[in-house]
Amino acid sequence: MPTESKIQTSKKNQKIVMEIINNQLYPEAQYPRIVFPEIDSILFNHFMKILKSNKDFPEIYQKCKEKNKIKELAIKILNFKNLLNNYPRTVVLIYRQLIEKYIRGKHTSSEEKDDILQEVITRLISDKMSKIQKKYDFNFKKIPSFTSYLMVTIRNIYIDILSHSGF
Amino acid sequence: MGLKKYSDLSTGHINESDTALYVDSLLKNNFSNLPPVILSHVEICSECKDKILDVFLYLRNSRFPTKSDIDEPLILKEKKRAQKNIHDPNFKVNPNLEYMINSQLRNVSIQIFSPENNSSLKKEIEFAWKPTPNKNLQVKILDNKNNVILQYSIKKNKFILKEKLSPGLYYWKLENQSDLLYVGKFYITDDSTSPPK
Numbered sequence: 001m002p003t004e005s006k007i008q009t010s011k012k013n014q015k016i017v018m019e020i021i022n023n024q025l026y027p028e029a030q031y032p033r034i035v036f037p038e039i040d041s042i043l044f045n046h047f048m049k050i051l052k053s054n055k056d057f058p059e060i061y062q063k064c065k066e067k068n069k070i071k072e073l074a075i076k077i078l079n080f081k082n083l084l085n086n087y088p089r090t091v092v093l094i095y096r097q098l099i100e101k102y103i104r105g106k107h108t109s110s111e112e113k114d115d116i117l118q119e120v121i122t123r124l125i126s127d128k129m130s131k132i133q134k135k136y137d138f139n140f141k142k143i144p145s146f147t148s149y150l151m152v153t154i155r156n157i158y159i160d161i162l163s164h165s166g167f
Numbered sequence: 168m169g170l171k172k173y174s175d176l177s178t179g180h181i182n183e184s185d186t187a188l189y190v191d192s193l194l195k196n197n198f199s200n201l202p203p204v205i206l207s208h209v210e211i212c213s214e215c216k217d218k219i220l221d222v223f224l225y226l227r228n229s230r231f232p233t234k235s236d237i238d239e240p241l242i243l244k245e246k247k248r249a250q251k252n253i254h255d256p257n258f259k260v261n262p263n264l265e266y267m268i269n270s271q272l273r274n275v276s277i278q279i280f281s282p283e284n285n286s287s288l289k290k291e292i293e294f295a296w297k298p299t300p301n302k303n304l305q306v307k308i309l310d311n312k313n314n315v316i317l318q319y320s321i322k323k324n325k326f327i328l329k330e331k332l333s334p335g336l337y338y339w340k341l342e343n344q345s346d347l348l349y350v351g352k353f354y355i356t357d358d359s360t361s362p363p364k
Contacts, residue, residue, distance in 0.1 A: 035229050102225055135184070142200055144187030151222045152186045
């Protein structure tokens with residue numbers, strides 16, 4: 001059983017991680033929660049998953065009382081560049097609702113909507129995300145926002161599905 | 168493998184990155200990041216325009232579902248007007264003059280008060296600008312085929328055009344003896360061709 005102080009430290013550290021998510025890495029201005037309602041929980045769950053998969057991290061998280069070390073850990077694991085390059089499925093999970101709403105807005109038939117959405121997500125994960133990883137250059141000066149870039153890509157996938165699949 | 172700097176327009180259309188940049192510009196209502204060649208291409212390419220508008224409108228409505236006080240971007244006004252006058256060649260944009268307008272976005276040497284670019288006008292047109300040391304200026308009115316149809320020498324910083332122009336898209340140039348100072352555009356409409364309010 002974890003001791004009282006470990007639990008308290010964990011809760012404080014959880015708060016620090018959530019602050020990093022909300023205020024620094026994924027602020028409301030760029031990731032409005034009305035558009036990304038589950039982003040906080042997706043990111044925190046991802047953080048905990050990575051934590052558990054690395055033998056050193058849980059120790060740092062549970063015992064560490066130094067705010068800065070926890071912040072560094074959260075930034076290291078959860079920054080968008082790291083997610084895109086190493087955990088693209090988490091990125092797709094973050095954007096899933098936005099993609100779903102786009103597809104549902106285009107089709108009246110609910111059967112078709114589900115099929116098309118599934119096809120879009122499959123193509124994104126199996127093929128397009130790896131191309132996006134190579135093409136989306138964080139160092140390029142005039143870089144578009146990832147949200148706009150992804151939605152343009154989604155639209156292209158959607159048009160391609162329509163033109164080839166007889167929907 | 169990095170991102171290509173700008174779209175390869177030899178394929179006929181702008182790439183995903185530039186499409187997304189244009190969408191961002193519409194969302195922020197700031198076009199200073201867009202290369203003039205992309206602005207010019209989108210003005211004349213309905214496929215690229217449709218792509219941009221589809222994504223822009225979706226993101227705008229998702230992000231600001233109750234916000235109604237954002238000014239309708241010029242590109243939407245252009246599209247509505249173009250759809251209304253789609254068969255009328257007098258309203259067709261001139262790519263060369265559009266390029267001149269877009270390339271001067273950062274380098275306008277004179278402050279123009281009227282007419283506002285893209286405005287729809289019916290009667291007398293007042294051309295006005297901030298007083299400059301230039302005494303001998305020329306105002307040229309061009310049709311959308313780049314023909315100079317009217318030309319005036321102006322000594323003040325204001326000029327009212329009383330000539331009646333038939334409905335269509337017009338461009339105007341303000342020049343001194345050696346330089347082109349400004350290029351602008353406006354529409355002449357009558358009751359049958361007024362853009363929707």
